Amino acid sequence: MIYLDHNATTPVDPAVAERMAWFLREHFGNPSSIYPIGRKVKELMNEARERVAGSLGVDRGEIFFTGSGTESDNFAIFGTFDAAPEKNEFVTSAIEHPAVIEAAKALEKRGVKVTYLPVDEYGTVGLDDLRSALTPKTGLVSVMHANNEIGTIQPIVEIVRIAHERDVPVHTDAVQSLGKIDVDARKLGVDFLTVSAHKIYGPKGIGALYIRRGANICPFVRGGRQERGLRAGTENTAGIVGFGEAVRVLEEKGRKERFRVEKLAETLKKGVEERIPSVRFNGHPENRVKSTLNFAFPGIEAEAILLSLATKEIYVSTGSACSEESEEVSHVLQAIGLKPEIARSSIRMSLGRSNTEEDIAVVLRELPEIIKKLRAITAFHPEG
Numbered sequence: 001m002i003y004l005d006h007n008a009t010t011p012v013d014p015a016v017a018e019r020m021a022w023f024l025r026e027h028f029g030n031p032s033s034i035y036p037i038g039r040k041v042k043e044l045m046n047e048a049r050e051r052v053a054g055s056l057g058v059d060r061g062e063i064f065f066t067g068s069g070t071e072s073d074n075f076a077i078f079g080t081f082d083a084a085p086e087k088n089e090f091v092t093s094a095i096e097h098p099a100v101i102e103a104a105k106a107l108e109k110r111g112v113k114v115t116y117l118p119v120d121e122y123g124t125v126g127l128d129d130l131r132s133a134l135t136p137k138t139g140l141v142s143v144m145h146a147n148n149e150i151g152t153i154q155p156i157v158e159i160v161r162i163a164h165e166r167d168v169p170v171h172t173d174a175v176q177s178l179g180k181i182d183v184d185a186r187k188l189g190v191d192f193l194t195v196s197a198h199k200i201y202g203p204k205g206i207g208a209l210y211i212r213r214g215a216n217i218c219p220f221v222r223g224g225r226q227e228r229g230l231r232a233g234t235e236n237t238a239g240i241v242g243f244g245e246a247v248r249v250l251e252e253k254g255r256k257e258r259f260r261v262e263k264l265a266e267t268l269k270k271g272v273e274e275r276i277p278s279v280r281f282n283g284h285p286e287n288r289v290k291s292t293l294n295f296a297f298p299g300i301e302a303e304a305i306l307l308s309l310a311t312k313e314i315y316v317s318t319g320s321a322c323s324e325e326s327e328e329v330s331h332v333l334q335a336i337g338l339k340p341e342i343a344r345s346s347i348r349m350s351l352g353r354s355n356t357e358e359d360i361a362v363v364l365r366e367l368p369e370i371i372k373k374l375r376a377i378t379a380f381h382p383e384g
């Protein structure tokens, strides 16, 4: 199998699986219990919290574990608006993950005015658009760090500077940037930052929200004192321990592994562009997560490419895992100005730790053949 869908999820690292299995076998205590077996679990959780915090350049007390990246996004958004009900304007971008877009729509139903900042052809938010969207009523700006479909990296430092000049807090969804580029919440200057373990070779169902000390936010899940009262419910202790281990492995592998994957992606990008006529690269030429490649193959439905590749045990996707089952055209590809038929011909290949040079060679052999055959069926002519 050749797995080219690391932005959807990543295989659990063997060291993570090992540590979680050990934890589940040896430690069943409730971290809220004050006797030793509870305390031990709390200690292990805090070790994990320290690791996650360290990787984001923040303090342990600023990390709050949640049930997913999606929950962290919802927490940051609803928690902020609940904490300051007099603010009734929200500024986000048109290319956010559905976790943010759907939260924004729910806010709209509550009477909050939402501005969806447009992006340019490469998927970058315009700072002037942000400036004109901010008003004294703005309660939060939420712009993702790196996009899940095309990889474009947003100018978060500048966004924070502009928002903070007006005393508006900023949230960023860093689910797709952690492990792929440097993510330092302090250097970015954000007030809230979302991460998720299963995108960094950790388990599914565990996320975290960085909340800057002193930031104004209400609890998201009520009913207990866990996570300092901001996210009640007995913690996913094994998930938290696994998250910590995933971060440890990430740091151990370091930049060397990142560069290896980036180099593979570059080879794949060049190979596709050289071997396949009329291919369009979607996304920023430079300022993007390099392991994310999104291509349009005009004349063909992406679905057909996906299925043909799957028969060769090569797994790619059409974009976000969440939109996979719907017929809708990707809102991200629409936002960068692609015509619906071009957007519908687009596939995403996201590389990661599991990929080798041999994988890339196989894809570069199979993909051009598949495209050629599919275009022959649809009688595609590049000139139209």
Ligand SMILES: Cc1ncc(COP(=O)(O)O)c(C=O)c1O
Pocket (backbone or CB within 6 Å): 007, 008, 067, 068, 069, 070, 071, 073, 097, 099, 144, 146, 147, 148, 173, 175, 176, 196, 197, 198, 205, 206, 207, 320, 321
């Ligand atoms: C940018 C982004 N945000 C949030 C999420 C949701 O994370 P989770 O799967 O942990 O809910 C994803 C997952 O695809 C993502 O890509």
